[in-house]
Amino acid sequence: MQKRAVVTVVGKDQVGIIARVTNVLADHNMNIHDISQTILQDYFTMMMIVEMADKNRLDDLLEAFEAVEKDMNLTISIQLEDVFQAMHRI
Amino acid sequence: MTIAYNEIQETIRMVQMESLDIRTVTMGISLRNCADSDFERVKANIYHKITKYAGQLKPVAEQVEKEYGIPIVNKRISITPIAEVLGDATVEQAVELAKVLDAAAEETGVDFIGGYSALVHKGVTHADQTLLDAIPEALATTNRVCSSVSIGTTRTGINIDAVAKLGEIIKETAERTKDHNSIGCAKFVAFCNPVEDNPFMAGAFHGTGEGEVVLSVGVSGPGVVLNALKRYPDADLGEVADVIKKTAFKITRAGELLGRVVASRLNVPFGIMDLSLAPTNAMNDSVAEILEEIGLESVGTHGTIAALALMNDAVKKGGAMASSYVGGLSGAFIPVSEDNGMIRGIEDGSLSLDKLEAMTCVCSVGLDMIALSGEASAETLAAIIADEAAIGMINKKTTAVRIIPVIGKDEGEVVEFGGLLGRAPIIGVKPFSSEKMIRRGGRIPAPLQALIN
Numbered sequence: 001m002q003k004r005a006v007v008t009v010v011g012k013d014q015v016g017i018i019a020r021v022t023n024v025l026a027d028h029n030m031n032i033h034d035i036s037q038t039i040l041q042d043y044f045t046m047m048m049i050v051e052m053a054d055k056n057r058l059d060d061l062l063e064a065f066e067a068v069e070k071d072m073n074l075t076i077s078i079q080l081e082d083v084f085q086a087m088h089r090i
Numbered sequence: 091m092t093i094a095y096n097e098i099q100e101t102i103r104m105v106q107m108e109s110l111d112i113r114t115v116t117m118g119i120s121l122r123n124c125a126d127s128d129f130e131r132v133k134a135n136i137y138h139k140i141t142k143y144a145g146q147l148k149p150v151a152e153q154v155e156k157e158y159g160i161p162i163v164n165k166r167i168s169i170t171p172i173a174e175v176l177g178d179a180t181v182e183q184a185v186e187l188a189k190v191l192d193a194a195a196e197e198t199g200v201d202f203i204g205g206y207s208a209l210v211h212k213g214v215t216h217a218d219q220t221l222l223d224a225i226p227e228a229l230a231t232t233n234r235v236c237s238s239v240s241i242g243t244t245r246t247g248i249n250i251d252a253v254a255k256l257g258e259i260i261k262e263t264a265e266r267t268k269d270h271n272s273i274g275c276a277k278f279v280a281f282c283n284p285v286e287d288n289p290f291m292a293g294a295f296h297g298t299g300e301g302e303v304v305l306s307v308g309v310s311g312p313g314v315v316l317n318a319l320k321r322y323p324d325a326d327l328g329e330v331a332d333v334i335k336k337t338a339f340k341i342t343r344a345g346e347l348l349g350r351v352v353a354s355r356l357n358v359p360f361g362i363m364d365l366s367l368a369p370t371n372a373m374n375d376s377v378a379e380i381l382e383e384i385g386l387e388s389v390g391t392h393g394t395i396a397a398l399a400l401m402n403d404a405v406k407k408g409g410a411m412a413s414s415y416v417g418g419l420s421g422a423f424i425p426v427s428e429d430n431g432m433i434r435g436i437e438d439g440s441l442s443l444d445k446l447e448a449m450t451c452v453c454s455v456g457l458d459m460i461a462l463s464g465e466a467s468a469e470t471l472a473a474i475i476a477d478e479a480a481i482g483m484i485n486k487k488t489t490a491v492r493i494i495p496v497i498g499k500d501e502g503e504v505v506e507f508g509g510l511l512g513r514a515p516i517i518g519v520k521p522f523s524s525e526k527m528i529r530r531g532g533r534i535p536a537p538l539q540a541l542i543n
Contacts, residue, residue, distance in 0.1 A: 079159030
């Protein structure tokens with residue numbers, strides 16, 4: 001079953017953040033449904049809604065994100081969308 | 091339905107900066123069909139049943155926390171009170187059984203297994219007595235086994251004979267683990283009005299009204315509540331309650347979602363959600379600091395009980411709406427060693443044992459993780475348990491006592507328990523004896539509150 005997940009990326013603004021992160025997603029066959037990005041006091045914040053094709057590859061994906069986090073000094077998280085629905089919608 | 095970005099940000103902030111986590115998923119397993127006249131078979135039955143049902147608990151919980159991005163801090167098992175399956179076993183065999191439970195916990199990778207327990211609030215069976223006699227050695231020779239004993243209920247009154255015995259058990263457990271700051275006592279709790287579906291340790295057991303196997307969840311989140319309150323420094327108390335209520339709602343919804351996913355993947359029924367605010371020693375993850383944020387200079391000062399009552403009630407109101415099955419203890423925990431704010435309160439002299447007792451009248455659950463002078467006698471410890479049980483009995487609520495008389499340490503010293511158990515300043519006990527009352531023995535009759543039919 002396909003599931004939607006929320007990817008958030010936070011860190012100091014620099015060239016190539018979106019490129020690196022979306023490349024990882026493409027490598028893992030994940031389609032982006034929605035994307036929003038702002039710069040707040042030099043801080044880059046991006047949120048994406050993605051389609052998770054294969055939950056079993058989550059470990060690979062987290063590992064790939066970890067490399068990007070280290071290289072670019074970012075914090076990247078991915079969470080299934082259900083948790084946001086549960087917390088903010090009745 | 092789309093999620094607004096500020097809502098996404100709020101959830102991320104709660105997890106990454108405010109220590110939002112699921113404190114525990116606890117699998118309750120009935121061991122009643124493990125009884126056998128051959129003790130070797132009892133051991134084998136229990137080991138196999140626990141490892142069969144809970145074998146996948148840890149990997150599945152870890153996978154779910156990864157997918158949903160919310161940590162599940164502890165994975166635990168609760169079992170049928172062991173006294174009920176002991177039969178004619180000897181004390182030595184009962185200790186052996188504790189080691190089997192420890193091995194099963196290690197095999198499944200869970201943090202704790204609770205239910206090395208007996209319910210003796212009215213009387214003590216032969217097997218109960220065996221278990222009571224085995225507790226000190228069992229706690230001293232195992233790592234993950236937790237023990238609890240029920241010594242009173244509103245419907246039965248308080249079994250003071252059993253209370254007296256618990257004083258001795260705690261003292262002996264402290265002696266046997268004195269090289270490690272009497273840590274054995276941290277795995278033991280005395281209950282009045284225990285609940286059958288408590289997912290929290292050390293008092294979890296799988297009650298007799300429960301099914302074959304069930305999965306229950308305990309949420310946490312004092313840090314989230316504290317930070318929410320910090321955003322409303324000028325709100326009146328009605329608004330404060332509202333902020334806490336809304337925050338508790340969100341925390342509980344996340345907990346229930348994850349609990350249900352874990353339960354369905356393990357093919358186990360979902361039991362209950364325990365709405366307890368459980369603090370940790372992490373920065374700002376403190377119940378005491380919430381009370382201070384409400385407006386107390388230091389926890390324990392005048393007004394503490396009013397603030398705690400407000401907070402505890404608001405957490406329940408928010409949580410009750412968010413979960414379909416609320417159970418367990420469901421109220422704020424006020425452990426001392428696991429809460430940096432409480433530790434500070436004791437060190438500053440604003441918080442005392444007497445005030446902590448009073449606080450347990452308006453919150454769950456009782457005197458928790460309190461380090462006492464090693465000089466405290468077994469009778470004094472028993473009298474502390476009796477006082478707390480009386481509060482529970484009369485107020486028709488659960489009360490518990492988890493106290494650690496630290497052998498060789500005295501008032502004013504600080505003891506380090508390590509890990510989640512934290513550290514605690516030693517509190518002195520009153521120099522006056524309660525021995526005569528405890529020695530009288532017998533039962534305190536059930537109060538008028540019990541006559542409700």
